[in-house]
Amino acid sequence: MTMPLSIVILAAGKGTRMHSDLPKVLHDLAGKSLVQHVLDSARALNPRSIQMVVGFGADKIKEKLQGQELDFVYQDQQLGTGHAVMQAIPKLKDDEQVLVLYGDVPLLQSSTLLDLVSQSQGKVGILTATVSQPNGLGRIIRDDQNNICAIVEDKDATEAQRAIKEINTGLMCIPGEALKRWLPKLQANNTQGEYYLTDIVAMADTEQMNIVSTPCIAEEAGGVNDKVQLAFAERYFQLRQATELMRAGLGLKDPNRFDLRGTLSHGRDVEIDINTILVGKVILGDGVRIGPNCLLRDCSLGAGTVVHTNSIVTESTVAENCHIGPFARLRPGNTLAAGAHVGNYVELKNTQVGTGSKANHLSYLGDSDIGAGVNIGAGTITCNYDGINKSRTTIEDDVFIGSNASLVAPVTLGAGSTVAAGSVITHDVEKKQLALGRSKQINKNGWQRPAKKKDR
Ligand code: UD1
Ligand code: CA
Numbered sequence: 001m002t003m004p005l006s007i008v009i010l011a012a013g014k015g016t017r018m019h020s021d022l023p024k025v026l027h028d029l030a031g032k033s034l035v036q037h038v039l040d041s042a043r044a045l046n047p048r049s050i051q052m053v054v055g056f057g058a059d060k061i062k063e064k065l066q067g068q069e070l071d072f073v074y075q076d077q078q079l080g081t082g083h084a085v086m087q088a089i090p091k092l093k094d095d096e097q098v099l100v101l102y103g104d105v106p107l108l109q110s111s112t113l114l115d116l117v118s119q120s121q122g123k124v125g126i127l128t129a130t131v132s133q134p135n136g137l138g139r140i141i142r143d144d145q146n147n148i149c150a151i152v153e154d155k156d157a158t159e160a161q162r163a164i165k166e167i168n169t170g171l172m173c174i175p176g177e178a179l180k181r182w183l184p185k186l187q188a189n190n191t192q193g194e195y196y197l198t199d200i201v202a203m204a205d206t207e208q209m210n211i212v213s214t215p216c217i218a219e220e221a222g223g224v225n226d227k228v229q230l231a232f233a234e235r236y237f238q239l240r241q242a243t244e245l246m247r248a249g250l251g252l253k254d255p256n257r258f259d260l261r262g263t264l265s266h267g268r269d270v271e272i273d274i275n276t277i278l279v280g281k282v283i284l285g286d287g288v289r290i291g292p293n294c295l296l297r298d299c300s301l302g303a304g305t306v307v308h309t310n311s312i313v314t315e316s317t318v319a320e321n322c323h324i325g326p327f328a329r330l331r332p333g334n335t336l337a338a339g340a341h342v343g344n345y346v347e348l349k350n351t352q353v354g355t356g357s358k359a360n361h362l363s364y365l366g367d368s369d370i371g372a373g374v375n376i377g378a379g380t381i382t383c384n385y386d387g388i389n390k391s392r393t394t395i396e397d398d399v400f401i402g403s404n405a406s407l408v409a410p411v412t413l414g415a416g417s418t419v420a421a422g423s424v425i426t427h428d429v430e431k432k433q434l435a436l437g438r439s440k441q442i443n444k445n446g447w448q449r450p451a452k453k454k455d456r
Pocket of ligand 1: 010011012013014053075077078079080081082083084102103104136137138139151153167168169170195196197198223
C-alpha cells in the first residue's frame with residue numbers, strides 16, 4: 001500500500017540573477033512557465049494536495065496560475081528552504097508522504113518523481129545526482145556503512161566534504177508526521193543564517209529512520225538561476241522531446257534545429273526540415289512535409305499537405321493534399337479544403353478556400369469565402385477594410401480572376417464568372433459573366449519617343 005501524497009513546491013525566491021522584473025518561475029521554457037512544468041509533473045502523480053510557497057512576485061504567480069487546483073502559502077521573508085516548507089505545515093497530514101519540489105527545476109519528469117516517491121515510502125528519500133562540478137550544491141554525507149547520515153551545504157562544508165561529487169538535487173520526499181516534528185526544530189546557525197531543509201536528514205539519522213537516495217540524471221535536476229541556464233534547459237528539453245517524437249516515427253532533418261512549444265500530434269511519414277517552430281496545438285496528418293524555416297501555430301494540416309520554405313500558418317485548418325508557400329502567410333481563421341494551393345507571397349486571413357482552388361502568387365485574401373475550382377491570379381487583392389468596417393468577399397465555384405484585380409468588399413462573384421486582369425470590382429458579378437473593370441486601352445499610331453538633345 002502506498003501512502004497518500006502531498007506536494008509542496010518552493011517558489012518564493014527572487015531570482016536575482018535573471019535580471020528581470022518577471023518572477024523567475026514565470027520565465028518561459030518551451031511555451032510554458034518554469035513553474036507550470038513543475039506543476040504538470042506534480043499533477044501526474046495524483047497528489048492529495050499541492051501547496052505552492054510564494055513570496056517574491058506572489059501576485060503575478062497567482063494570477064498566472066489562476067484556475068488551477070492548488071493552494072498558495074506566503075513566505076514573507078526568504079529565510080531558507082526549511083523555513084519555506086514550514087509555511088506549508090498547517091495543511092500537511094501525518095499519514096502522508098510529502099514531496100518537496102522546486103519551482104525553478106523544470107526538467108524533472110514525473111517518472112523520476114514517481115521513482116523517488118515509491119522508494120521513499122515511510123522513509124526520507126533524497127533525489128541525488130553525481131556531478132563533476134558540485135560547487136554550490138549540498139553534498140551527500142555517508143557513514144562507514146555507506147548509509148546517508150547528513151547533507152552539508154557547500155558553504156558549510158569542510159575541504160574533504162567539498163570533494164564529494166554526490167549531491168542533493170534539493171528534491172526530497174518525507175513522511176508527513178516526521179516532517180511536521182522536525183521543521184520547528186531547525187536552527188539557522190550556519191554560514192548563511194538560513195533554515196535549511198537539508199538539516200532534517202541528520203535528524204532522521206539520529207532517529208535511525210531509513211534515508212534512501214534515488215539517483216537521477218544531473219541535467220534533469222538542473223535548476224534555472226540565470227538566462228544561460230534557462231537557454232540550456234530549453235535545449236535539453238527540446239532535444240528530449242524531439243527524441244521521443246522521432247522514436248514515435250516523426251522525421252526531423254535535425255533535432256537540434258527543431259522547436260516544439262506546445263503539443264504535436266503527427267501521423268506516419270511526417271517530415272520536418274530545419275528551423276521549424278511549432279507553437280500551441282499542432283496536428284499533422286500522414287505524409288505531411290514541412291520545409292525549412294516555417295512557423296506553425298495552433299493549426300491542423302491534413303494528410304499529404306506540403307508547407308514549403310519560409311511559410312507561417314496560424315490558427316488555421318488545412319485539409320489534405322494542400323500546398324502552402326514558399327513565403328505564404330496564413331493569419332488566423334482560415335479553412336483550406338482538399339488540394340487548395342496558396343503560393344508565394346500570398347496572405348490569407350479569415351478566409352475559406354474551396355476544394356482545388358488556387359492562389360499561387362502575390363495576393364491578399366481576407367474575410368473571403370472562396371468556392372471550389374477557383375483560380376486567383378497574381379496580385380489579386382480583397383479590399384476588405386474601408387478604414388472602419390471589415391466586409392466579406394464571396395467568390396463562388398469555378399470563378400477565374402485575372403491578375404492584379406482589386407475586389408472591393410462587400411462583393412460577390414457568381415459561379416463560373418471571370419474577372420479581367422487589372423479590374424477594380426465594386427459591383428456583384430452574376431454567374432458566368434465577364435467583368436471588366438478597367439479603362440480601355442488606347443494605341444496611338446506614329447508615336448515618337450522623346451529623344452535626347454544632341455550636345456552642341
Ligand atoms: C538547495 C539545497 C542544496 C541543493 C540545492 C540544489 C538547502 C538548504 N539546500 O540549495 O542542498 O544542492 O538546493 O539546487 O535546501 N526557496 C524559497 N524560500 C526560501 C529559500 C528558497 O521558496 O526561503 C526556493 C527557491 O525559490 C528555489 C528553491 O527554494 O526554488 C531552492 O532555493 P535555493 O536558494 O536556490 O537553494 P540552494 O541554497 O541553492
Ligand atoms: Ca540556488
